[in-house]
Amino acid sequence: MRWKPLLELAFWLLAFGAIFLLPRRLLLLNEIAILALFALSLDLILGYAGIVSLGHAAFLGLGAYTAGLTAKHFAVDPLIAIAAAAALSGLLGFTTSFLVLRGSDLTRLMVTLAVALLLGEAANKMQWLTGGSDGLQGVTVSAVAGLFEFDLRGRTAYVLSLTTLLLLFLVARRMMASPFGMSLRTIRDNPLRAAAIGVPVTRRLVTIYTIAAIYAGIAGGLLAVTTQFVSLDVFDFSRSADVMLVLILGGTGYLYGGILGAVAFKILQDVLSGITPQFWHFWIGLLLVLLMVIGRNRINGWFTALAQPFRRHVDREVAS
Amino acid sequence: MTSPVLETRQLQKHFGGIHVTKDVSFELLPGARHALIGPNGAGKTTFVNQLSGVLQPSGGQILLDGEDITRLRPDLRVRRGLSRTFQINQLFRDLTPRETLGIAVAQRLGAGGRMFTSFSGNRAVTSEVDALAQAFGLTDVLEIATSSMAYGKQRLLELAVALAAKPKVLLLDEPAAGVPEAERQDILAAVKALPNDVAVLLIEHDMDLVFAFAERISVLVEGALLVDGTAAEIAADPRVKAVYLGEGGHG
Numbered sequence: 001m002r003w004k005p006l007l008e009l010a011f012w013l014l015a016f017g018a019i020f021l022l023p024r025r026l027l028l029l030n031e032i033a034i035l036a037l038f039a040l041s042l043d044l045i046l047g048y049a050g051i052v053s054l055g056h057a058a059f060l061g062l063g064a065y066t067a068g069l070t071a072k073h074f075a076v077d078p079l080i081a082i083a084a085a086a087a088l089s090g091l092l093g094f095t096t097s098f099l100v101l102r103g104s105d106l107t108r109l110m111v112t113l114a115v116a117l118l119l120g121e122a123a124n125k126m127q128w129l130t131g132g133s134d135g136l137q138g139v140t141v142s143a144v145a146g147l148f149e150f151d152l153r154g155r156t157a158y159v160l161s162l163t164t165l166l167l168l169f170l171v172a173r174r175m176m177a178s179p180f181g182m183s184l185r186t187i188r189d190n191p192l193r194a195a196a197i198g199v200p201v202t203r204r205l206v207t208i209y210t211i212a213a214i215y216a217g218i219a220g221g222l223l224a225v226t227t228q229f230v231s232l233d234v235f236d237f238s239r240s241a242d243v244m245l246v247l248i249l250g251g252t253g254y255l256y257g258g259i260l261g262a263v264a265f266k267i268l269q270d271v272l273s274g275i276t277p278q279f280w281h282f283w284i285g286l287l288l289v290l291l292m293v294i295g296r297n298r299i300n301g302w303f304t305a306l307a308q309p310f311r312r313h314v315d316r317e318v319a320s
Numbered sequence: 321m322t323s324p325v326l327e328t329r330q331l332q333k334h335f336g337g338i339h340v341t342k343d344v345s346f347e348l349l350p351g352a353r354h355a356l357i358g359p360n361g362a363g364k365t366t367f368v369n370q371l372s373g374v375l376q377p378s379g380g381q382i383l384l385d386g387e388d389i390t391r392l393r394p395d396l397r398v399r400r401g402l403s404r405t406f407q408i409n410q411l412f413r414d415l416t417p418r419e420t421l422g423i424a425v426a427q428r429l430g431a432g433g434r435m436f437t438s439f440s441g442n443r444a445v446t447s448e449v450d451a452l453a454q455a456f457g458l459t460d461v462l463e464i465a466t467s468s469m470a471y472g473k474q475r476l477l478e479l480a481v482a483l484a485a486k487p488k489v490l491l492l493d494e495p496a497a498g499v500p501e502a503e504r505q506d507i508l509a510a511v512k513a514l515p516n517d518v519a520v521l522l523i524e525h526d527m528d529l530v531f532a533f534a535e536r537i538s539v540l541v542e543g544a545l546l547v548d549g550t551a552a553e554i555a556a557d558p559r560v561k562a563v564y565l566g567e568g569g570h571g
Contacts (some may be wrong), residue, residue, distance in 0.1 A: 096475070179426040179442070180435040184414075186423055189412035196372060197420075198398035198427035198485055 015162055019155060028153035032266045033161035034222050039246045039258025040165070040172060041215035046244075047252030048176060049187030049208045051100055056070030057239035058096075059089040059213040062119060063220025068136045068230040069129070078141050078160075085221030086214045093213020097206045113237070121234030135231035139224065150226070157226035164222060168215060173255055175211075177201070184208055185253075198267045210300040245288060325350045325385060325519050326371070333366055333543075334380035340366045341377065347484060348489060348519050355522045355534035355556055357554075361451060363543040364523045365407060368493050371521075372404045373397050384483070385450045400430075403487035405478040408497065413467040417458050417477050420447045422432040422481040424484035429493075456480040456510055472503030483518075490514065492522045496529055508532060531555070539563065543571075 018029055038060055045051040063085035070081040099111045123130045125183055143149045148156045185200055186194040195201050222231045231240070238254055242265070250261025267288070272280035324347035333341035340363045348354055358364055369375040371382060373394035382390045384402055392400075412420050425445045426432045440446075453459045456476045461469050466477065475495060482490055496507045506530055513518055524530050530537065530551075537554040539546040541563050547554065554560055 049395060071422070129454065175435050177439055178435050178437055179423065179432045179439045182419055182423045182439045183427070183432050185415060186412050186420070189414055190410055193410040193412065195394040196374075196398065196406075197481055199394050200393075200395045201425070203433075270528060276380040 001067065007212065012166060015166075019159060023155070025026065026158045028266065028270060030154050030158040030161050030256070032262050033158065034163050034219050034226070035243070035246060035266060036262035037161070037165045037222070038216055038219040039262050040169060040255065040278055041212045041258075042247050043252055043255060043258045044172060044176075044208055044212040044215065046247065047254070047257065047259055048181065048184045048188060049205060051205065051209065052105050052108050053112040054237070054244070055112030055114070056212075056216055056238050056243055057063050057235050058112070058116040058119050058222040059093060059216035060223070060239060060243075061116070061123065061235035062092055062144050062149070063089045063217030064129060064224040064230045065123060065136065065220075066217070066235045067221035068139045070229075071141050071225060072139045075140070075142060077146065080139075081225055082164075082221035084219055085217045085224070087217075089220065090210050090214040093217075094210040096213075097209035100209065101205055101285020103156050110276060113240070116235055116237070116240055120232060123235060130232075132231075132244075133232055135229060136224075137229070139228045139230065141225045141228055150228070161222050161226060164218060168218065169255065169259070172215075175199060176255065180204070180207075189299040202229070245284075248291070253318035264272055322349055322509070324348055324383075326521070327350075327383040327386075328371070328380060329383070330380040331367070331370060331377050331382065333363075333370060333375065334378045340371065340543045344380070344540075344543075345488055346538060346545060348521055350488070350519055351517055352519045352521075353533060353535045354520065354531045355537045355551075356540060357522060357524065357527075357530055357537060358540035358546075361542075362424035362540045364540055365493060366543075367540065368404065368491050368521075368523055371491060372402065377556070398485050401486070403482045403485040403489070404491035405493055405558065407484045407497050409471075409474050409478060411466045411474060411477060411481070414467060416463050417453065417466060417469075417480075418449055418477075420460045420477065420481055421452055422446070424481050425449060425452075427461075428485050452480050452484055452557070453529050455513070457506065458484050470503075472499050472506060474502075475499050475507055476510055479489070479507075479514075483514070487518060489519045492520060492524075494524055495522070496526055497526070504529075510518075 019026070023027065038056070039061070042053065042056050066088045067081040070076060070084045070253040071078060096115050099115070100108045109163060110131040124132055141150055146161055148158045170177060172312055183199045183204055183208065184198070187204055191201050220234060223234065246265045247258050248261070249264055250257035250259065269280055269284070272283045326348040328344055328346045331341050332342040338385070344367065354366070356364055365443055366375065373392060377390060381388055384397070384400055391399065391401070422439065422445050423432060425448045426442065429444060431437070431442065432443070456479060458473065458476060458480060461473055466474065469477070479495060492511065495511055496504050499507055511533060513520070522533055523528065524548045534551055536549065537547040537551055538542050539554065539560050546563065547557055547559060549557070
């Protein structure tokens with residue numbers, strides 16, 4: 001359908017247009033863009049390869065501390081700090097991917113959860129490096145590419161985060177439309193059969209887990225350089241749980257789910273905490289319960305209807 | 321004498337204390353039309369699962385083209401030309417037949433790991449998928465989700481996707497299992513039309529299908545090979561009759 005690319009274009013134009021349309025909300029928009037990238041990262045493993053994770057914050061957190069420490073101690077360009085975050089998180093993803101290769105969903109949930117807990121506790125103990133529970137103080141970030149200074153209203157921050165999100169989204173879309181992406185979907189559907197048609201299941205899972213970790217690490221890096229602060233809560237269980245919620249809210253396996261979910265989640269959070277400060281988690285909890293009781297499929301159906309223009313495989317949705 | 325394309329030597333498999341594959345030495349010749357029969361619980365599927373690498377044997381050897389593949393990963397066996405179907409559908413429910421066949425073809429062509437080329441835009445893959453669909457009567461369902469296809473069509477897709485690997489050896493685990501009578505002829509026709517140069521090992525309960533297809537038959541009873549011979553020899557063998565007639569008494 002010809003209007004689909006137009007709608008996508010409109011979405012991204014609107015996202016960039018917000019720089020001028022919502023100049024007072026750029027800090028919130030920056031948070032949304034980072035959360036969207038984080039959820040996009042989870043979609044790569046959950047939506048495409050079927051790997052469930054309750055510890056995705058491990059990569060976000062490592063990325064945040066890596067970028068924060070790099071910026072603090074080496075006074076490098078923030079883009080280099082983010083690149084360092086990507087590299088280290090990717091390395092962690094590659095190493096821990098071997099833990100999630102085998103085993104049931106339950107094993108995977110527990111292993112990913114444990115890795116995030118371990119890292120969180122390590123960051124807490126290594127006070128000399130991370131500042132412990134006081135957080136990483138004194139992160140000063142130079143201008144992006146030597147040109148764009150960070151401002152208090154969050155303009156540079158939002159442009160940086162949104163541009164990164166767009167670029168990584170385009171890369172992900174290209175990757176998921178490739179034979180590699182298709183082979184991931186065979187693994188999600190049926191790993192036994194995937195191997196029986198010649199798909200090297202282990203290698204594929206290691207690759208996508210590493211890529212997802214890099215994405216999450218970049219999200220963490222953006223968080224650190226745009227807020228110029230890192231605290232232990234980047235490793236929090238609630239981060240891992242929230243990102244799962246965001247992705248489920250938006251729908252898995254079509255890449256826009258994480259982005260739309262992040263928009264919905266953050267706006268909801270903003271509105272609800274405006275009405276009932278300190279109490280908004282109650283509403284999020286209620287929403288989650290409703291989501292699960294009414295049924296993910298039905299809610300997904302509503303979202304599918306809303307998000308239909310964004311979907312690339314509309315015919316299959318209708319057929320199934 | 322031609323050397324076998326697939327061979328097992330003293331293959332053993334234990335599940336705990338149960339001996340389910342006993343000393344099976346078996347040969348499949350190039351281009352063979354071979355059937356493996358046996359009563360329920362004889363260990364036929366366990367045997368196939370070891371051949372395809374789903375299960376690791378407890379002892380013995382498996383050779384493909386004279387090379388030991390006993391410990392080789394399943395996907396690497398496929399790459400070497402050993403492909404199979406499953407008794408119970410093991411298809412990708414959310415994918416379309418075009419996607420299913422396409423990824424199997426792409427893997428074989430060595431393009432399955434490419435990250436930045438278009439999956440749907442690969443002409444070599446597309447034309448091969450179209451040809452396979454044509455051969456197996458799947459052209460009209462190529463673009464719908466596999467889970468919404470008629471069961472008979474799904475069984476045909478099982479065959480087509482196994483053949484997409486261009487195997488030297490094709491293991492068919494009860495290809496007609498669960499297929500309604502009206503659609504069985506389609507399956508039989510598809511099995512009979514398999515390329516002559518592919519060695520086929522058919523595991524089947526349906527004796528009509530077995531005798532319509534197989535030139536050689538091996539009989540597996542309680543995990544061990546009882547007898548191996550031409551279809552005519554097996555049909556006349558009193559031991560085979562005893563096994564099948566005695567089956568009711570056992571169980």
